[in-house]
Amino acid sequence: MAKRRRRGSQRVTMGEVARLANVSPSTVSLYLRRPDEVSPGRAEKIQAAIDRLGYLPNTMAGGLASSRSNVIGVLVPTITNSFFSETLETLERHLRSAGYQLLIGNTEFDDAREEELIRSILSWNPVGLVLTGFLHTRKSLSVLANNDTPIVEMWDYGQPGLDMVVGFSHHACGRLVAEHMLRQGRRRMAFVSTNFQRDVRARDRYHGFRDTVEATGGTVELRELSGRSHAEETGRLTHALMQDHPEIEAIACSNDMVALGVLCECQRQAWDVPGRIALAGFGNLDFTTSTVPPLTTIEPPRREIGQHTARLLLASLASELPEAEKRLDLGVRLVERESV
């Protein structure tokens, strides 16, 4: 038998609970928010009524009445990627346990979409907003300026920012990899990257790499994929790169997936890694321990970003934060394995 869908059939209200418990609605409300301020006897009756009726408070009504939502908006470029999804998972755990509901938006690396999402989320009257990176449209900035919600820009560091900042320097990531390769005596380098248009942070890592290498007289060939990493394209690109520049002795990649594609091509061509070519990635993804050889990479503070973003947001919800505590560089760690 098909379940009857009582569309619009009202759910149990606080008033009905109140009636059943023989108290006023405001007592029920009080009981729900500060249980120990109602007498034990009534508290018990109210709880019984709630259980009996299966009452669930209406969050929207509560939010409207108190003109204070428990909503926090979070915008990430994609959730299909352990970088942001781990940050998100940590963020959501910390924020939910503090009583907040996350509103997650997927910008798909598109700032016009970010603009739309910002408006959409702002219409929920969030008490906080988390954005990824510093790149926002003019309109986004003006909408945000009209608004006094605490904002954290995460996953990046090195620019002033709108309010709070929790991240790390992608430029430093590139530098770290470069320094490590230089230390191993490599001079002729290449950087194979996902598309810069799509991911501005990959470009920052490239700049850090290139600047450091060139400062010591080395050279860097840049190769950009057309989109996100794709094993075949990466292979082809690497093959062409080595054909044009057989002198290359180290390849840094914008992330581990790209590095895997390159490594795979090296295996096909029987180019020894790291003997003939040193190879490094970014992200310290799970599989990097399992490749042959294990991949040298950069560990970004995925979960720490989530944790500290939550902390800063919560703190700034409690009281205005001193300027000095509003910006946090979490740093990164070079994971030295055997591919360099």
Added chain:
Amino acid sequence: MAKRRRRGSQRVTMGEVARLANVSPSTVSLYLRRPDEVSPGRAEKIQAAIDRLGYLPNTMAGGLASSRSNVIGVLVPTITNSFFSETLETLERHLRSAGYQLLIGNTEFDDAREEELIRSILSWNPVGLVLTGFLHTRKSLSVLANNDTPIVEMWDYGQPGLDMVVGFSHHACGRLVAEHMLRQGRRRMAFVSTNFQRDVRARDRYHGFRDTVEATGGTVELRELSGRSHAEETGRLTHALMQDHPEIEAIACSNDMVALGVLCECQRQAWDVPGRIALAGFGNLDFTTSTVPPLTTIEPPRREIGQHTARLLLASLASELPEAEKRLDLGVRLVERESV
């Protein structure tokens, strides 16, 4: 200078827009919902006022007044995993473009947590609910029964379900892999798995595998990891497995990450894959094309699940769906590569 945080400072309301545009609030409301039902002259004035004041409608107030939210709740075991995150991404794209806001909850493979999240999300008065799988606590079921929201249970198939079902049979996944291995003449098999407690669907795949192999007189050794796949533990387990059962000629894994761990151990021990050991995974993760040899695996319909879940939900929001259309088996595809 620190930005003054006007806490509680009211945002621009519809009333203020109305005043500026010299119309009544209800006209503004009408303009926002059905623009072509207000005269062009006023429409223009209203839009001007909106732009001028930077007005953003208050979703909560709207939802309360119309007693109809635009919220859809989604509960997944984890977003840190391309299985669910790709489904989620697709689901969110389709649902958002239809005007809905997703409320995402992370159950962390814990049904007590799911119960909490269900209550928490129900308090937003969602017009739809998406759950992962069929496993819910008694209390969850009773809360859900008190509720007439359309529900989709996704990522699984083969049980009655609460309302709508969009997924595939994990038992069939195991069977497919088994049949393929049997076809290649393998008889002594093993199944290496993430923990069944954590992921019930891995157990279903195991059962499908075992039942099929044993039906033809083959044998299956089961090895369960203590938690989620971890390269080291997988390596150790595989080593011990082969020591105890050197006769094993095929290993099926509960997912690709586990398979990678096993493959890695095979490389270390110089056991030829697939010569000595055939190997298969589940998930068709990105890296599976890049391993040596490329990994035979199962492609689950991640994005299709999201797409069809959205479609069913939207349809059932428009009108009661016939029973026949409420259950969808999307099937899976064996991706034959070189590891079997």
Added chain:
DNA sequence: ATGAAAGCGCTAACAC
């Protein structure tokens, strides 16, 4: 096509 009025379900003063 437009506006007045009555809520939506709850919270927050305030009085008792």
Added chain:
DNA sequence: GTGTTAGCGCTTTCAT
């Protein structure tokens, strides 16, 4: 400690 009252910002009849 408890109830009364007045909104929160919007939508929705229902007149006009």
